[in-house]
Amino acid sequence: MYLSSILFAVVFFVAIGMFTRNIRRIIRNINLGRKTDRSDQKSKRWKHMTRVALGQSKMVVLPIAGLLHIIVYIGFIVINIELLEIVLDGFLGTHRVLSPYLGGTYDVLIATFEIFALLVILAVSVFWLRRNTMKIRRFWKPEMKRWPKKDADYILYIELVLMFLFLTMNASDYWLQQHPEGQSYYTQAGSFPVSSWITPFFDGMSYASVVSIERTAWWLHILGILAFLNYLYYSKHLHILLAFPNTFYANLNPLGRFSHSEAVANEVKLMMDPSADPYAPPTVESEPLHFGVSDVNDLNRVQLMNAYSCTECGRCSDVCPANQTGKKLSPRKIMMDTRDRLEQVGKQLNRGLEMDNNTLLDNYISREELWACTTCNACVEACPISIDPLSIIMDMRQYLVLEQSSAPTELNAMMTNIENNGAPWPFNQQDRLNWSKE
Amino acid sequence: MMDNTTNPVQTMAEMTQNGVSPEVLFWVGCAGSFDDRSKKITKAFVELLQRANVSFAVLGPEESCTGDPAKRAGNEFLFQMQASTNIEVLNGYQVKKIVTACPHCFNTLKNEYPQLGGQYEVLHHTQFLHQLIEEGRLNIESKTEYKGKKITFHDPCYLGRANKEYEAPRALIKKLSAELVEMKSCKEKGLCCGAGGAQMFKDAEKGDKEINIERTEQALDTNPEIIAAGCPFCNTMLHDGVTNKGKESKVAVLDIAQLLAQTESL
């Protein structure tokens, strides 16, 4: 027992250490972005997070996927209560250490975990079928090839395996509890409405082999969980953590209010008011070096957190008018590209390498994608965790227009018209009232 | 009875000169001022304002583009120039309340002018018309020509999702005793007509369909007699879509103001 406790402690702390390193990297990478002030409306933010992330209010817009997701989500939270006992047992070399303290409640808890484990197995199986055998458009878009597709399937496999290990562990435990040899160590504890169906499979095996099955399942289960914890960083599954801060810091303004640029406001003030002091210190700190966004460090921190939080569910692209009509633009891809680019930058930082010459613009997101957006906000409205792909598109358009003067020709003509005669078409401003005389 | 149709529309400048301050400023917008289809919406709305005896003014030659298409195209600079010029004019006349038939103007004036010093109460014309009816100032009870007719409403992105106004236009359609039929994607899920984000002024990127065709198909799927719009750009896009489908003689695309106004003036 002594040896296994030491082994457990080592494994546990290594896993937690790696996880902490991953979290630190994420925070460092997010902090590469510009500061943005979202410290306002605290109580509204708590409510929004509670409703959207905790309460999954946007998930149920699609009822089937929403219901399945809620099962997996509640199952995840509930079954993780058991994790506390597993970790304690691991450290102390005990077995079901909490059972004497909880009495009848313990039985209820274990039974609940088991029922949820079964529900999760069912839900995850349906998820897998939906993703792999049904032609649900959002799962088959070009950006979902290779790693994103594998990632989505791996998560489902891992969840299935973990649930089976959990049930096997309980089933063998239950068998051992009833075995005369096991009575002393395997205390009678727990109620096993699901795994008791597996127990008969062990009949006829020796006591020793069932003990080793129990131990193996116990170890694989906890090792699997610790491994999964460290897999998050590489996966869309990071949303199980980031959905919370992500919704908390969401944009709560009307969706039609696009971001305001104080830097431009200062320039405009100078142009409109000749008496203004051109050397006056800027009113906002961390002024951007240039207008708009060409790479991840021009984005703000909420936008970068958005990228790490994205679940790649594709609800945004599914409702995007451009994407629906076969244009290259996919708001999900905008988020995935942003994360990929940020990771690339992060990797170079980790290794102390010199930065490459790539940028988010052109090397990841093409101009064709950016100009296809109708700014309709459908993607923002649809996102179950309040991600705002449109803000990234708009910031990049701003870079294209203000820094590169490279808008499509027709748009340049439109803007010249506005500049010259105050309308997007070549009509004379003096004629604005002509309709009333026609 | 006063003959409304010859009643000239007054500008803010004229009203101020006469020492009158109107209840509301009607922001006509570029489409409403210059585009032939949209001018009909402008006229229909003016007719309703006059019928309800609302004291209103327009800016006329002092009005300039709100800057919406510039901002959506990424030209924050041009947008702020336009906004500052307009705000100077509006504040000069001490305008408090603005109504407009264009959701893009509505959104920009309402949400993006305050940061630049323009604080106004801004209403979309469907909201204002709904208020007028509720207050008993505008009476449309006598209008029976829409009774039982199937009308579907296309949510403009900048009225709906951008500003969460889904009900005012629908309430007006119901007031006409028409049968309101909803499209497959409506309200929060409403599909864009394809004109927003400055797309109106350029060709679409390569794809396998035009957005306005997709949306028109959704509208036609409801078998409507009328497709109601609340935005001059949506109106044009859907009209083009209906024409493209060869349905223009059977299905009319009309602004809600046009539905409420006298039919003979359309």
Ligand code: SF4
């Ligand atoms: S805002 Fe742009 S990216 Fe988002 S759904 Fe609309 S067109 Fe697509």
Ligand code: SF4
């Ligand atoms: S941005 Fe939101 S809706 Fe789009 S794929 Fe990511 S999580 Fe899903």
